[in-house]
Amino acid sequence: MDRTPSEGLLAGDRRALGRAISAIEDARPEAAGILQDVAGKAGTAHIVGITGAPGSGKSTLTSALIGALRATGRTVAVVAVDPSSPLLGGAILGDRIRMVEHALDEGVFVRSVAARGHLGGLSRTTAQVVDLLDSVGFDVVLVETVGSGQSETEVMHLAHTVVVVTAPGLGDEVQAIKAGVLEIADVFVVNKADSPFAAKTTRTLHDALGDASDGWTQPIIETIALDGTGITELMQAIDAHAAHLGDDVRRAATADRALRQLAAAAADALEADLLASDSEGVADLALEVSSGRIPLDEAARRARHLLE
Ligand SMILES: Nc1nc2c(ncn2[C@@H]2O[C@H](COP(=O)(O)OP(=O)(O)OP(=O)(O)O)[C@@H](O)[C@H]2O)c(=O)[nH]1
Ligand SMILES: [Mg+2]
Numbered sequence: 001m002d003r004t005p006s007e008g009l010l011a012g013d014r015r016a017l018g019r020a021i022s023a024i025e026d027a028r029p030e031a032a033g034i035l036q037d038v039a040g041k042a043g044t045a046h047i048v049g050i051t052g053a054p055g056s057g058k059s060t061l062t063s064a065l066i067g068a069l070r071a072t073g074r075t076v077a078v079v080a081v082d083p084s085s086p087l088l089g090g091a092i093l094g095d096r097i098r099m100v101e102h103a104l105d106e107g108v109f110v111r112s113v114a115a116r117g118h119l120g121g122l123s124r125t126t127a128q129v130v131d132l133l134d135s136v137g138f139d140v141v142l143v144e145t146v147g148s149g150q151s152e153t154e155v156m157h158l159a160h161t162v163v164v165v166t167a168p169g170l171g172d173e174v175q176a177i178k179a180g181v182l183e184i185a186d187v188f189v190v191n192k193a194d195s196p197f198a199a200k201t202t203r204t205l206h207d208a209l210g211d212a213s214d215g216w217t218q219p220i221i222e223t224i225a226l227d228g229t230g231i232t233e234l235m236q237a238i239d240a241h242a243a244h245l246g247d248d249v250r251r252a253a254t255a256d257r258a259l260r261q262l263a264a265a266a267a268d269a270l271e272a273d274l275l276a277s278d279s280e281g282v283a284d285l286a287l288e289v290s291s292g293r294i295p296l297d298e299a300a301r302r303a304r305h306l307l308e
Helices: 005-010 014-025 030-038 058-071 086-102 119-135 150-156 198-208 231-276 280-290 296-307
Strands: 046-052 076-082 108-114 140-146 161-166 187-190 220-222
Touching: 005 014, 005 030, 014 030, 014 108, 014 119, 030 119, 046 058, 046 231, 058 076, 058 140, 058 231, 076 119, 108 119, 119 140, 119 231, 161 231, 187 198, 187 231, 198 220, 220 231, 231 296, 280 296
Parallel strands: 046 140, 046 161, 076 108, 076 140, 161 187, 187 220
Antiparallel strands: none
C-alpha cells in the first residue's frame, strides 16, 4: 500500500519532507492537511535562531555548529531564511555550498525558505516549517536569518535560544546589531576572532549589554567559524540556555508559535472576508477612513464586528 505523504514524512523520508516544505512555502491546499497530520508532535526540538549582520559569518558558523551537534549524536535541521533581496541572491547559493559538507549526513537537513508576500508571511511560513521539522523529530532546528528588519525580528520569536552574531570590521559593532536584536539575544557571538580587532568588538559589546535578566547573563563567545575555534563553547552556551529555560518555557514557546500562526491565519481570513464583502457598512467604513473621519485601527475593529 502506498504511504500517504504525511506517513512518509513521519518515517523520515527526506523527499517527502522537501515536498511538504514546498507546499507550505507556496501555501498550497495540501499544506494544511500535512500540518494537521503532524500536529501535536511538535515540542521536543530545541529551536535556535542565528541572526546578525550580513557577512558576519552566520552560515559558516551554522555549518560548524552542525558538526559539533552531530558529534554529540543529535540530529539537526537548518532553515536559512532568504530575505528575497536580489542583492543577496548569491548568498543563498553560498550557504548551500558551505553546508554541502553535511549533505550526505542522514542526520542533517538543510533548507532555504524564501521570504515572499507581506511582512507576516515570512514569520508564518518559517513557523510552519519549524513546526514541521520539530514534529518529524529533529533534535535541534537552527534558523538562520539576516538580522535586519521587523520580519526577521519576528522570526526570532520562534526560537527558544537566539544567537546574535557580529564580527569586527562591520562598522560600529553595536550599530551593526540593530536595536531590538540586542534585547532578544540570549547568546552573543563575536565571529572572525582571528581578526586583531575582535577583542575590541567583544569589549564594546560587553559595555553595551545590560545586567542579567531572568537569571540569565548573555554570554559573549569569540569564534573563528572557519576553523572551528570556539564552536564547542558556543554549543555549550546554547545547551546551558536550554537547561536554563526548562521544559515549561519551551512548552510555552511552542504554544506561542501556535498562537502566532493562528493570529496570522485569522488576519488572512478577515482580509479575504472584507475584500469579498458586499456589505454597505463595510464600503461606508472604507470611505470614512479615506476621508480621515475614523482612524484605521478603530475602523478595523468596527469592520470585524460588521462581519460577525
Ligand atoms: N576571517 C574569517 N572569515 C570568516 C569567518 N567566518 C566566516 N568568514 C568569512 O566571512 C564571509 C561571510 O561568511 P558567511 O558565513 O557567508 O556570513 P553570513 O553572515 O552567513 O552572510 P549572509 O548570509 O550573506 O548574511 C565568508 O567569506 C566567510 O568565509 C571567520 O571566523 N574568520
Ligand atoms: Mg548566510
